[in-house]
Each structure stands twice: as structure tokens, then as C-alpha cells.
Amino acid sequence: MTRFLRSLVALALAGFAALSAAQSNDLPEISKLLRSGQHAQALERINQYLAGKPKDAQGRFLKGLILTEQNKATEAIEILTSLTRDYPELPEPYNNLAVLYASQGQYEKARQSLEQSIRTHPAYATAYENLGDVYTKLASQAYDKALQLDSANTTAQTKLALMRDLVSSGTKPPPKTGASVVASTRAQEPAKAAAPTIPIQAAPKAAPVAATEVKPAAPKPDSVADAKAENGSTEELLKTVTAWAKAWSSRDVNAYLSFYGPDFKTPGGEARHAWEAERRRRITSPKSIEVLVDSPKASINANIATVSFRQSFRSDTLKVNSSKTLVLVRSNGKWLIQQERTGN
Numbered sequence: 001m002t003r004f005l006r007s008l009v010a011l012a013l014a015g016f017a018a019l020s021a022a023q024s025n026d027l028p029e030i031s032k033l034l035r036s037g038q039h040a041q042a043l044e045r046i047n048q049y050l051a052g053k054p055k056d057a058q059g060r061f062l063k064g065l066i067l068t069e070q071n072k073a074t075e076a077i078e079i080l081t082s083l084t085r086d087y088p089e090l091p092e093p094y095n096n097l098a099v100l101y102a103s104q105g106q107y108e109k110a111r112q113s114l115e116q117s118i119r120t121h122p123a124y125a126t127a128y129e130n131l132g133d134v135y136t137k138l139a140s141q142a143y144d145k146a147l148q149l150d151s152a153n154t155t156a157q158t159k160l161a162l163m164r165d166l167v168s169s170g171t172k173p174p175p176k177t178g179a180s181v182v183a184s185t186r187a188q189e190p191a192k193a194a195a196p197t198i199p200i201q202a203a204p205k206a207a208p209v210a211a212t213e214v215k216p217a218a219p220k221p222d223s224v225a226d227a228k229a230e231n232g233s234t235e236e237l238l239k240t241v242t243a244w245a246k247a248w249s250s251r252d253v254n255a256y257l258s259f260y261g262p263d264f265k266t267p268g269g270e271a272r273h274a275w276e277a278e279r280r281r282r283i284t285s286p287k288s289i290e291v292l293v294d295s296p297k298a299s300i301n302a303n304i305a306t307v308s309f310r311q312s313f314r315s316d317t318l319k320v321n322s323s324k325t326l327v328l329v330r331s332n333g334k335w336l337i338q339q340e341r342t343g344n
Helices: 001-013 028-034 041-050 057-069 075-086 091-103 106-120 124-150 156-168 224-232 234-248 255-256 274-284
Strands: 289-301 304-315 321-331 334-342
Touching: 028 041, 028 057, 041 057, 041 156, 041 304, 057 091, 075 091, 075 124, 091 106, 091 124, 106 124, 124 156, 224 321, 234 255, 234 304, 234 321, 234 334
Parallel strands: none
Antiparallel strands: 289 304, 304 321, 321 334
16 A cells, blocks of 8 residues: 555545444544555455445445455455445545556546546546546557557657656656555545545656647737637527537437537536437437427627527427527637536
């Protein structure tokens, strides 16, 4: 177990205290066994504890830490995954899952877990830092792949070299296998607390340089009219919503999905690829679809906009009228959907 984790196990348990009416004295004692390296004894005690309280979040989280220290990553992942199902509002299990996934080289799964952790707790600084490390690794892999396909790609060579210099400059060595769970909690105010990061090649100390050409910043608008032109007009916004409904009505799935930004928050919190697959099935299954947007009300604040309207949906198998709100973000001159909410 790493030095940081030894100092954080008790706080990790404290972060789950709100989930039970009273905290058993067993958990601090088991935590002491874990910190002192007595993993077998700690596991035996936690199993006894959970036999009487199988749903206890604190005990299950501690068991996940113990299994991680015993290099039983598969079992630890099962424990933490079950916690995310039973207590989806807790950010710590998602974060620790990401660390385990990263230690296995499953960086895409790590990314998804960290993004879910941040959705549940937007001020979780450790998860943001870990997400940066994961993106660094994913970027490095992408540049490597680009060079495999085109070894003469000098731009990719430069970017990869810059990233490797960044990662290798004065960083700490990776921790031992199975000793990398981050156990920080909201009780610590993670935005201020120090914590270990995901054990990829290294944790960068500065922001990576991701381009070889420096472009001048766009001048700030010096008038209200210029600002409106830069941020987009309400008319343009409503045209985007109309085009989105038209693509849906014509069952053009690719065009429909193109209206959703890369940071779109799926309604059920599922992975983006799973949400897209389900939307594709629902749009292509009916023989016909008609989507109408009625009485839209739009508001724009800088590069963020909200459009509320009555949505009329009709297909050969279903007819639904409901209220809908779209939150859109302006990116590269286009409005993209970041979030959508449906009511009755």
C-alpha cells in the first residue's frame, strides 16, 4: 500500500458515514489492520462484518481496498462496481474503479468511470487530475497509432516527443501493482486535498503542449452586436433545433447524432456508445417518425443556450406529447446539444 493510501483509508470510511445510522467500531479496527499490512486478517474481519451487514457501503468499500492490496483486482472491481449500482451518487467507487482499470491498461473504461465520478461530484479534484492522466495516456497511444500508419508524419512525431518529455520530466515512479487505489472522499474536501493519481506512465506536472503552431487569440468583441455575432443568434439556435427534429423525423441517425456534442450527458448516465446504440435502434425500428417542435422559448448566455418547447412525437407504433428542454453549447461556430430533459 502506498504512503498516501495509508493516510487516507480512515477518511475514506468517514466519507461513507452518512449512509448508516451509526458507524461500527469494527471498521476502524479493520482499517488499522489494513494500514499495518495485515491484509489476510483484515479480509477475514471484513467478511465477518459484512456477513451481518451485507449492504453496508463503508464495509464494502473497505473490502475493495483490501482486495486491491492483495493484488486481487478482478474481485476488487466486482465490489466497486456493485457499489456504483447500489449507491450511484458516490464518486469514490467510480474513481477507484478507474484506477484499477488504468492499472490493467483499460484506459477507455477508466475514462468513463472518472467522468461518471465527476458527474456525481463536480468538485472532486482527484478525479479531474486522474482524468488528465488518462487522457495523456490515450493521446500517447493515438500518436503511436498514427505513426504506425504513417511513419513519415512529422507532426505526430513532434507531438509524441513533446508528450513523452512532459511525462518523463521529474515525475514520481509508478506505484507497485495493486497498490494504487485513490481513497480520497468528499469529507476531505477533495478540491483542496492532496492525493495520489492514476498509475499510468507518470503524472505530468504541467499542461501538455498539444500543438506545434501557436495561433493568435481571437480578438474580444468590442460591442454588443459583435458579441451576438460571435455567440450566435436566437434565430440560428432555433434553426439548429428544427434541423435536429428534421433529422430525427427522417430517421437519418448519423445526422441526428451529429447534433450532440462530445460532452453530452446521457439521460441515464450510461456510456455514450451504449446510448447511441439504443438511439439508433429506436430511430430505425419504426417505419415512420414525425417530430414537431411547438412554442420554443430560447435564451442565450455567452456560449451556452437553453431551448424549452413542447415536443410532439408520432410513429407507426407510438404517440407522445411532452415538454422538453435542450441545453446547447456553441463550439466552432455550431450549437451542439450538451444535455436534454423531458417532462410530461
